[in-house]
Amino acid sequence: MSTPVFSVDPRTGQQVEQVTTSSTPDDVTAVCSAAAAAAGALEALGTGGRAALLRAMAGELESDRETIVAVADRETALGPTRLSGELARTCFQLRLFADVLDEGSYLEATIDHADPDAVPIPRPDLRRMLVPVGPAAVFGASNFPLAFSVAGGDTSAALAAGCPVVVKAHSSHPGTARAVHGALRRAVDGTGAPAGTIGILYGHQAGAALVVDPHIRAVGFTGSLGGGRALFDLAAGRPDPIPFYGELGSLNPLFVTPAAAAERAEAIGQGFVGSYTLGHGQFCTKPGLALIPGGDEGKALRDAMVEATGGVAESWMLNGSIRVAYVEGVRRLLGLDGVELIAGAGASGRDGFASAPALVGVAAGALLDGQTPLLEECFGPMAVVAEYRDAGELIEVAGRLEGSLTATVHAAGGETELPARLLEILRRRVGRIVWNGFPTGVAVTWAMQHGGPYPSSTSELHTSVGPASIRRFLRPIAYQSAPEAVLPLALREGNPLAIPRRVDGVLRLP
């Protein structure tokens, strides 16, 4: 059954227009079938053809910049500056993957020539490379209407890999999704890519149906722990289980040593507040917990955090559910023994989905009381500041943390012993260690890692940001004793694609 899909303005909380209707089960089947039908032709475009497609997509998005930024701002209240930057990032990602295709090492092309003298037994000619897994489902993220939605990182990686994509538009920004999808479709048509290259679906039920559609071979998801785990369970429970790359909840703890607090209390305090309130606290890398020295050692730092939080304006959250969860989440923490509001307010009296920052204080010992909500992500502009008694307590808290995307350590110049002990614990629990910095701001580079142990990711083996994220949508295939004419270009003897390859065990550059 199809229901209306409305575009809502977070600044008023009101429906602005009906964008479309929710996708029916028949729609899901049709769009996924079209994606499956496109798979062969998309792969056959080759690395050069898909690079051209990705660059054309970036160009079309830039052509529509004004329209897209305007509708995204009306649907998310993130503001035109942030959204223009996010559009630039989105286009950068598409073009970076085009470069990845040109470079070609992502194919992991490997050739072992036949060797009748091999030990322990003679071996045939074997050639291995990565090929697309098939159609991928991508769930738009509430907090990145451009860079992690219809044309975002997951989509770029999957298309680059050669996988047609079916996007489940996020309910917070259906108008943005429609506008972006329109631009991508123009690029598809303009470059002669198959029509089913990029499909789109709307509505909650369509999302669940998408994950279990037999044509879908992998899923990219960014969202809540509850919703993400439910979809993960669907993917794992299929007759043929498929990988579900979910980025769920992340606490992103930040640790300040006593020496660091003594050295630069104000800079750390201001930086921390800037980070946890950036984008109104709606980043997956928001630092939700700061461990600072208690008593006099931490006073200047705590004061800086309180003062900086006081200077942060109220703003709008992405949708009504997020606002309610945020306000309730802050209220729940403040109901715990020993927890106090030390700056900000949480709730807001303003219109729409407005909320206020909240800085919550507690003694670090409270984090050691078994399962506590103080160690769970609360999405929005809030953070817990926990004061530790001594290094032993700090280390003990570090050992209690679940998986996170990031952990941050602030140390003083030349300080080694305590940071080293912290890193030894933290590096087992996170995907990215930030040193004397702040975790928000995820650079799209070859060395970025965005993904960590559960619950921050459902598959800690991968990243969802940067060129390495393409690996999620590829699987290996080997050819044994196949004649040249049968082999894909990447595996032919003369290296016609001029890509890095491993030949007889030795890595060779073109």
Next chain:
Amino acid sequence: MSTPVFSVDPRTGQQVEQVTTSSTPDDVTAVCSAAAAAAGALEALGTGGRAALLRAMAGELESDRETIVAVADRETALGPTRLSGELARTCFQLRLFADVLDEGSYLEATIDHADPDAVPIPRPDLRRMLVPVGPAAVFGASNFPLAFSVAGGDTSAALAAGCPVVVKAHSSHPGTARAVHGALRRAVDGTGAPAGTIGILYGHQAGAALVVDPHIRAVGFTGSLGGGRALFDLAAGRPDPIPFYGELGSLNPLFVTPAAAAERAEAIGQGFVGSYTLGHGQFCTKPGLALIPGGDEGKALRDAMVEATGGVAESWMLNGSIRVAYVEGVRRLLGLDGVELIAGAGASGRDGFASAPALVGVAAGALLDGQTPLLEECFGPMAVVAEYRDAGELIEVAGRLEGSLTATVHAAGGETELPARLLEILRRRVGRIVWNGFPTGVAVTWAMQHGGPYPSSTSELHTSVGPASIRRFLRPIAYQSAPEAVLPLALREGNPLAIPRRVDGVLRLP
């Protein structure tokens, strides 16, 4: 509750001795805790230390060769020639992974220097590499008591990665498991590796408990579809889901074009029978289905298969359950309409777990009747020979196949059109394409791919044979703006490990 674990002789079906008792839940907890306690020290050995450990393991196994081969033969009836070869392969695998550690590209070390002029935004220094996921569970395989059990491929890959291993010994060869584990333990002690580097558990219930133990971070499994899927479901259903690398069932279809059948009927027929009866049909790459031309075009080929099967001796299966499943499986197929036994017998009147080869004939049209057991793996020395009417029917059958480890195409010299159509379909369904050869015999090389779409593997993104299989036990971590002293050796500026790295986007050899 602990129960006796017996060693059974397949040649008689009789218990020979009690090896140990089944592991209790407390045993599971203790062994997994020891593995977790060993993780830091095993990683700290570094690539050089772990390479030395793997080479020492190979040496200890060779020292015990006679004992190990003798007990393995008594427990599996695979014969000393095969088992000596398998021991050589096992040692080769361990040493190959030592070489992989020395070479170092498996670390995927990547450095992006800080760039204040980067677009779309300035970027910090970022450095990424792969690190061990933590303790791994490995399930011994019935059909590879050495090369895919206690010291097998999964164990070698996980230890190389830096993951302590807890092995669930296969119930078919507990004495072999104990002997191999003893050799590995001597290597651990002799090289100063931590005591929990390699643990062992016995019994079905311990296996299930192992998969859900909170310390275990990944699982390697080779076995049946039913048992494997049950364990996969346990791994996916954990509060913190972990990857389950299962190699379950594989049909490994083989296609013979009319031109190939005309060119070399006898060679293909003999080769096929040699392959499907190798190791008494107990290989995961056994070709379980041959598509051959019907009528006169295929007669010589069919005759060659029948004649060659008639020359294959009865032998013993690995255990009583496998024998029963095999005999029942053959009987079930022969009960289907249009299916006939064209050579061999299936059941055997001999002692112990003996069985006979069975070649089963059918018209290819029968494979198109929805879900049919003719397209499912039947473990043991049997194969289905399906005669196709024309190329159209051959292509249609190819399109009905589930995922397999391999698919084989036999074409005539210079033939291109029909093989190309077959490959276009088959390459979407398998991990390895064999051209004019046979799928058994899995070379351990860089370019090998052993793993394919479900149900042949639960994770088609990976291989379980060869150097690339190490990737299953590694996860990425990035360091942002970290000083040299904090960085792992692999990421330090001067490349002290002298490994291939990607620096500022460019792959560089040491």
